[in-house]
Amino acid sequence: MFSEGAVAVVTGGSRGIGRAVAVDLAAHGVHVVVNYSRSEDKAKEVVAQIEAEGGSASTAQADVTDEAAVHEMFRALRSEHGRLDVLVTSAGVTRDRHLIAMSADMFRETLDINMFGTFLVCREAMRIMQHQQRGSIVAISSTSGLDGGFPGQTNYVASKGAIISFSKTLAAEAAPHNVRVNAVAPGFVETDMTRAIPLKIRSGYESRIRLGRMGRPEEIANLVTFLASEKASYITGTVVVANGGGLA
Numbered sequence: 001m002f003s004e005g006a007v008a009v010v011t012g013g014s015r016g017i018g019r020a021v022a023v024d025l026a027a028h029g030v031h032v033v034v035n036y037s038r039s040e041d042k043a044k045e046v047v048a049q050i051e052a053e054g055g056s057a058s059t060a061q062a063d064v065t066d067e068a069a070v071h072e073m074f075r076a077l078r079s080e081h082g083r084l085d086v087l088v089t090s091a092g093v094t095r096d097r098h099l100i101a102m103s104a105d106m107f108r109e110t111l112d113i114n115m116f117g118t119f120l121v122c123r124e125a126m127r128i129m130q131h132q133q134r135g136s137i138v139a140i141s142s143t144s145g146l147d148g149g150f151p152g153q154t155n156y157v158a159s160k161g162a163i164i165s166f167s168k169t170l171a172a173e174a175a176p177h178n179v180r181v182n183a184v185a186p187g188f189v190e191t192d193m194t195r196a197i198p199l200k201i202r203s204g205y206e207s208r209i210r211l212g213r214m215g216r217p218e219e220i221a222n223l224v225t226f227l228a229s230e231k232a233s234y235i236t237g238t239v240v241v242a243n244g245g246g247l248a
């Protein structure tokens, strides 16, 4: 599915969906750079798991909103590996509050991490991939970015909707350089992010999912790996939904 010696960066690879993506890409022979912001121990755990399973990985600390740190992460990657085949942008946060009670900082921080951070890492990746004339980017959006409608998440859905239009537009810029860009829109997935939703609200959504359960991070990772791989060589500029059939 990937060429010999392929290298990937997974932002937010320390936990949740990013972690599952890192493990799955490594299982397909890709060296994975596991990016994290604060969870150094978790990122090291991911690397240890990958190595125990016979794969290859390393950690890279960088807050995706920090332009200098992001630049340094890619500079180090270029000097160590000299190539970048795959970028998966999974770093993301929620800061839920109804709009009238939402501080400007909560709104700005969510856009900053989810959207601006995606811009920064994609720009660095594109500089390498355009030079190589090869590469694949998968941005993790959300079904809420397509459908909206979740009270308390105006900031989050705005960021996730922006990721979709950003990815489609970057795909158009990148296509002449043989670089593909796609977005994945998961529904409810069992991670720390959804565990933070009050139980009553979470159970209410869960009972409405057509497949009758939340998704597992590995189920999103399967899709991401496919889109990132050469098996998806004719797919770019699209958004693929994985949401258990959505809410009834």
Ligand code: NAP
Binding pocket: 011, 012, 013, 014, 015, 016, 017, 018, 035, 036, 037, 038, 039, 040, 042, 062, 063, 064, 065, 089, 090, 091, 092, 093, 113, 117, 140, 141, 142, 143, 185, 186, 187, 188, 189, 190, 191, 192, 193, 194
């Ligand atoms: P999670 O378990 O809370 O993990 C979030 C990840 O993002 C962590 O690895 C975290 O790293 C990283 N991160 C946060 N802020 C960062 C920053 N400033 N710089 C670098 N990394 C940062 O969340 P998740 O559920 O796996 O979500 C992953 C992605 O999927 C997000 O973009 C989310 O919006 C999207 N998504 C999730 C769901 C769902 O139901 N879970 C549904 C749709 C879309 P540290 O631990 O180091 O902070």
